[in-house]
Amino acid sequence: xxxxxxxxxxxxxxxxxxxxxxxxxxxxxxxxxxLYHKNLSVYIDNEYSWLxxxxxxxxxxxxxxxxxxxxxxxxxxxxSKVSECERNxxxxxxxxxxPKDLEKYMKLNP
Numbered sequence: 001x002x003x004x005x006x007x008x009x010x011x012x013x014x015x016x017x018x019x020x021x022x023x024x025x026x027x028x029x030x031x032x033x034x035l036y037h038k039n040l041s042v043y044i045d046n047e048y049s050w051l052x053x054x055x056x057x058x059x060x061x062x063x064x065x066x067x068x069x070x071x072x073x074x075x076x077x078x079x080s081k082v083s084e085c086e087r088n089x090x091x092x093x094x095x096x097x098x099p100k101d102l103e104k105y106m107k108l109n110p
Contacts, residue, residue: 003082004082007065009058009061009065009066009067011080012057012058012061012065012067013055013056013057013058013061014053014054014055014056015053015054015056016043016051016052016053016054017051017052017054018049018050018051019031019042019050019051019052020050021048021049021050022050028102028106031050031096031102032099032102032103034052035096035097035098035099035101035102036099039054039055040052040053040054041053041095041096041097042095042096042102043093043094043095043096044093044094045093046090046093048093060073
């Protein structure tokens with residue numbers, strides 16, 4: 001198992017925001033719009049939740065990947081468990097980096 005000390009703050013270098021599971025063609029078109037934006041991706045996790053992945057480093061992460069506000073960190077940081085860290089589990093079931101990735105998925109999953 002990778003500990004926080006060995007991880008270098010991967011969870012502090014991106015934000016994953018849950019979105020509604022797409023049902024209609026319009027829903028999928030909306031997700032395609034996300035994928036037109038530079039550095040954004042969308043993924044389906046192991047619980048079949050859909051999330052937008054936004055690369056963005058926390059401004060309180062130092063060069064060694066340590067939290068500079070550890071004692072005042074937000075609740076979401078406090079409840080994070082090393083055992084559930086994405087370095088320790090295969091969280092991503094399907095990853096969409098481009099609109100073409102999504103289109104392929106749509107063809108295979110009508």
